[in-house]
Amino acid sequence: MKDMAAEAEGLGNIYRHLWLLRAVAEAAGADLDQAVRSGRLSGLDYARLVTSCRGAGCSKSCALWLSSRRGGGPAVPDFCPNADVFKRLMP
Template sequence: MKDMAAEAEGLGNIFRHLWLLRAVAEAAGIDLDREMKAGRLNGLDYARMVTSCRGAGCSKSCALWISSRRDEGPAVPDFCPSADLFKRLMP
């Protein structure tokens, strides 16, 4: 039987990645809660976004990207594993 707890240890801290994911969504002009309520984003897609963020290994680059943002308009970093989905949801 597969040990799911041991597998999850290899992924990044879930709370850090939830914060990063939501910060990138905000930079893209996306309200993830509203997108879920509207049916444009489902729970499985959201879970996949979080998991791919946790496993991507780009959290430092992402945090730097977020902190360097100024009022440049909606954007998503190209290295983001969920960039395509974010771009689809952008207003």
């Protein structure tokens, strides 16, 4: 039997990745809350976005990308595992 708790230990901190996910979505111009409310994104899809972020191993690069961003138009880093979803949810 697979030990799911042990597997989850390899993922990054859920709160850090939830913050990163929301910050990158905002930089992309994607409103995740509105996407859930309108049905464009299900709760399960949202959970998958967080899990994908947690398992990607790019949290330091992501934080650096966010801190070096100086405004401008909507953008998503190339290394983001959720880039396609954010682009789809852009207005």
